[in-house]
Amino acid sequence: MADLQSDQLGQAGGRLPQVLIIKQPIALDGYLPDLSKRFDLLKAYESPLPIDDFLATFGKTVKAMICTRGTRVDRELVSKLPSLELIVTTSAGLNLIDLSECCRRRIAVANTGEIFSADCADLAVGLLIDVLRKVTSGDRFVRAGAWPSKGAFPLGSKLGGKRVGIVGLGSIGIQVAKRIGAFGCSISYNSRKPKASVPYPFYSNVCELAANCDALIICCALTAQTRHMVNREVLLALGKDGVVVNIARGAIIDEKALVRCLVEGEIRGAGLDVFENEPNVPAELLSLD
Amino acid sequence: MADLQSDQLGQAGGRLPQVLIIKQPIALDGYLPDLSKRFDLLKAYESPLPIDDFLATFGKTVKAMICTRGTRVDRELVSKLPSLELIVTTSAGLNLIDLSECCRRRIAVANTGEIFSADCADLAVGLLIDVLRKVTSGDRFVRAGAWPSKGAFPLGSKLGGKRVGIVGLGSIGIQVAKRIGAFGCSISYNSRKPKASVPYPFYSNVCELAANCDALIICCALTAQTRHMVNREVLLALGKDGVVVNIARGAIIDEKALVRCLVEGEIRGAGLDVFENEPNVPAELLSLD
Numbered sequence: 001m002a003d004l005q006s007d008q009l010g011q012a013g014g015r016l017p018q019v020l021i022i023k024q025p026i027a028l029d030g031y032l033p034d035l036s037k038r039f040d041l042l043k044a045y046e047s048p049l050p051i052d053d054f055l056a057t058f059g060k061t062v063k064a065m066i067c068t069r070g071t072r073v074d075r076e077l078v079s080k081l082p083s084l085e086l087i088v089t090t091s092a093g094l095n096l097i098d099l100s101e102c103c104r105r106r107i108a109v110a111n112t113g114e115i116f117s118a119d120c121a122d123l124a125v126g127l128l129i130d131v132l133r134k135v136t137s138g139d140r141f142v143r144a145g146a147w148p149s150k151g152a153f154p155l156g157s158k159l160g161g162k163r164v165g166i167v168g169l170g171s172i173g174i175q176v177a178k179r180i181g182a183f184g185c186s187i188s189y190n191s192r193k194p195k196a197s198v199p200y201p202f203y204s205n206v207c208e209l210a211a212n213c214d215a216l217i218i219c220c221a222l223t224a225q226t227r228h229m230v231n232r233e234v235l236l237a238l239g240k241d242g243v244v245v246n247i248a249r250g251a252i253i254d255e256k257a258l259v260r261c262l263v264e265g266e267i268r269g270a271g272l273d274v275f276e277n278e279p280n281v282p283a284e285l286l287s288l289d
Numbered sequence: 290m291a292d293l294q295s296d297q298l299g300q301a302g303g304r305l306p307q308v309l310i311i312k313q314p315i316a317l318d319g320y321l322p323d324l325s326k327r328f329d330l331l332k333a334y335e336s337p338l339p340i341d342d343f344l345a346t347f348g349k350t351v352k353a354m355i356c357t358r359g360t361r362v363d364r365e366l367v368s369k370l371p372s373l374e375l376i377v378t379t380s381a382g383l384n385l386i387d388l389s390e391c392c393r394r395r396i397a398v399a400n401t402g403e404i405f406s407a408d409c410a411d412l413a414v415g416l417l418i419d420v421l422r423k424v425t426s427g428d429r430f431v432r433a434g435a436w437p438s439k440g441a442f443p444l445g446s447k448l449g450g451k452r453v454g455i456v457g458l459g460s461i462g463i464q465v466a467k468r469i470g471a472f473g474c475s476i477s478y479n480s481r482k483p484k485a486s487v488p489y490p491f492y493s494n495v496c497e498l499a500a501n502c503d504a505l506i507i508c509c510a511l512t513a514q515t516r517h518m519v520n521r522e523v524l525l526a527l528g529k530d531g532v533v534v535n536i537a538r539g540a541i542i543d544e545k546a547l548v549r550c551l552v553e554g555e556i557r558g559a560g561l562d563v564f565e566n567e568p569n570v571p572a573e574l575l576s577l578d
Contacts, residue, residue: 027444122448122472123422129415133408136425143575147568155316159411182471183411279436286432 016040018058020065020081022051027068027090039064055080064088070278073097078105092116092172093249095222114171121175124217124247127271128164128180131243132157132215137289157241157268160184165213167206167230168220168248169195176217188212191220206230210237215245222249232257235267242267250276259284305329307347309354309370311340316357316379328353344369353377359567362386367394381405381461382538384511403460410464413506413536416560417453417469420532421446421504426578446530446557449473454502456495456519457509457537458484465506477501480509495519499526504534511538521546524556531556539565548573 019039028035035041042062044054055077064086067073073087075098086108087097094111102109130136133156141147164180166173166189177187177200187200190209194202203209206229210216216238220226230244230253238244244267246253255276261267263284275281308328314321324330331351333343344366353375356362362376364387375397376386383400391398419425422445430436453469455462455478466476466489476489479498483491492498495518499505505527509515519533519542527533533556535542544565550556552573564570 118449118473119422119445119447122418123424123445125472126415126418126422126424129411130419130424133412133415135412135415135419136428139425139428142570145575147570156408156412158408160407179468179471182468183414184407279440281431281436286434 017063018042018061020062022071023068025066025068025090071096075101093221095249117171117175120172120247121179123273124176124245125179127245128215131269131271132159162214163212165189165209165216167216167218170219173219176219207234207237210234214241215243218246218248218252220248220252222252226252228254235261238267240266243269245271247273250274250278255282262288306352307331307350309351311360312357314355314357314379360385364390382510384538406460406464409461409536410468412562413465413534414468416534417504420558420560421448451503452501454478454498454505456505456507459508462508465508496523496526499523503530504532507535507537507541509537509541511541515541517543524550527556529555532558534560536562539563539567544571551577
């Protein structure tokens, strides 16, 4: 953001360039005062106008927009912003932005690049430990007051020696591999094509990867190709003792299939940072440990 | 256990040596059938007799005992077992066993050595990630159905660059350091004396270590010297953004001081696998996130 000069956005006659923000950008809260000095921030979320009216009123002159996670930028939205030159998203994923339309309109799109990769990787490892060692379920057990009455909590499972499959060995996947290696797990991966720079075994097929792993960690982007890539077949290949962790996008997993596998004990557990229809989480998932 | 020959325990006249087990050894459940073939297991937890009567009846000829976590072996208990030659505990910690009395009586004591070190280290890292990235509190948030109504969950804090102080650089502490290093944390430690074999800065004083760290991970044994070693002064030195993780023994932390610091926001959070008076957990702790 610091490199974004306001004159690049066509500042004319002393007026600040207009930047549209549709949803409240919580991650940017601390930066808004500074941004306000350099840009005319059009905060749709503070306006009493419905979004369509807001765009009809202010959309014509908007030069740039800031998207927070959950803001969908489709062809229809872009058509209401004829002066749009730049989309900045606070997310690493671009699945909610119609990239081919942006390409056609020559609108630049900037995401967070690798800024969040380490944090996503930390969380992925945290969720894997959580599911295997039953951290949150142990927390619920203790908080529910069950320890004195029910006695010992069931044992967890160790990380050491576990075969972990990383789905998508991009900047997040690489960071996950680096961390997981320190726990004595063996690593293999699936991605669009094998990476020459890594020593881990490559599987071109997610199902085959799952069949050879105790845990899958989903780190790939959500695209038309990866939507529901982790389906019932993959989960069954992972098996009864298998664990799936998703820190990417909910829809990479077929959530209905996941719920069924969890309910029926066809896999051991799941550590989910994302869901298919956020913020709505299937009731069956919430009822499981 | 496999090396424990029954004849070493004074098997005479074809009778199997008597082994006392006071509390149900859940971690050994799968091994009991095999042990039963080689030893006469005296399971006090299955007897209708009060423990004193049980020991008065059977204690005289007991050669060995198996202790599970929570079994206290004090001078009084040992005095009721005049033939005792060996204590085997399923725990790494020996804080519940009166070692000086065992030494005087020439009773051998075997613990789990380093078998659990990797698992304890995994959990320590899991709890650190959990507190910093708010995993269990996020889990509660989602399960409580708060996501659709309250919107975004507060952001967590990254591990990268955090200064982590390890209290007790034994076999568990070393394994924690190895894992934490992969997350880009810087490591320093406190122990009885500096270790020549490690590259991490040493602090002879826990309070000084805390003052120079963002997180403390307690990995030391509970002894008379370490009881309440992490007191209010240490927690205040750790500071408002500080996190404490305890996978050792509850009583190493002054729990009352910890609760007060958490309630008053004098430290950021705590990841606790152990408590001072297990299985009883202070109500104030349960009410906190």
